[in-house]
Amino acid sequence: MKLSVLYFSRSGHTRDMAEEIVSGMNSVEGAQARAFSLDSIDEDFLRESSCVVLGTPSYLACMAGQVKTWLDTESGKYGLAGKLGGAFATADYVHGGGDMAVQGILTHFMVRGMLVYSGGGSWGKPYIHLGPVAISDDLAKYAPTFRAYGTRMASKALELFGA
Numbered sequence: 001m002k003l004s005v006l007y008f009s010r011s012g013h014t015r016d017m018a019e020e021i022v023s024g025m026n027s028v029e030g031a032q033a034r035a036f037s038l039d040s041i042d043e044d045f046l047r048e049s050s051c052v053v054l055g056t057p058s059y060l061a062c063m064a065g066q067v068k069t070w071l072d073t074e075s076g077k078y079g080l081a082g083k084l085g086g087a088f089a090t091a092d093y094v095h096g097g098g099d100m101a102v103q104g105i106l107t108h109f110m111v112r113g114m115l116v117y118s119g120g121g122s123w124g125k126p127y128i129h130l131g132p133v134a135i136s137d138d139l140a141k142y143a144p145t146f147r148a149y150g151t152r153m154a155s156k157a158l159e160l161f162g163a
């Protein structure tokens, strides 16, 4: 099963956390996950993916404008309806609006007809309510949570869609 982790990243934080999610996904047997910057997507791989996760830096407590533009103009090309969807963010501050950025992406994914999922509290610790958010001055501290999130998303995708 293919899984795509998409991201926009200017200074690399969101890219690094995308790779942590991919690592967690690929620890699940039968999962084949790859990360793509929004400007270099493997379009066939994305279309064939059963799960799509999208990450953004937090800009003014929202997703970055580049991510919103991709959702508005490009995302309709990839048959996202029916795929499992999730979102993640990086931010400079704990109270800088990372959850809002995640929620904005999840809302757009719902409009595209995706099956939005994070696992919430159902997997126990680490609790990830909407999607993982990493604070930029200590990315390593958040890496295990991002890997756990990747494992959860891939496990749910396999449960729903099979290998």
Ligand SMILES: Cc1cc2nc3c(=O)[nH]c(=O)nc-3n(C[C@H](O)[C@H](O)[C@H](O)COP(=O)(O)O)c2cc1C
Pocket: 008, 009, 010, 011, 012, 013, 014, 015, 056, 057, 058, 059, 060, 061, 062, 090, 091, 092, 093, 094, 095, 096, 097, 098, 136
């Ligand atoms: C235009 C702009 C707006 C930002 N707004 C916020 C914000 O509202 N809250 C926050 O915590 N961080 C904010 N940041 C910091 C970024 O979200 C943070 O550094 C992020 O990890 C950058 O991701 P990247 O390295 O993938 O580009 C902002 C950065 C920029 C450039």
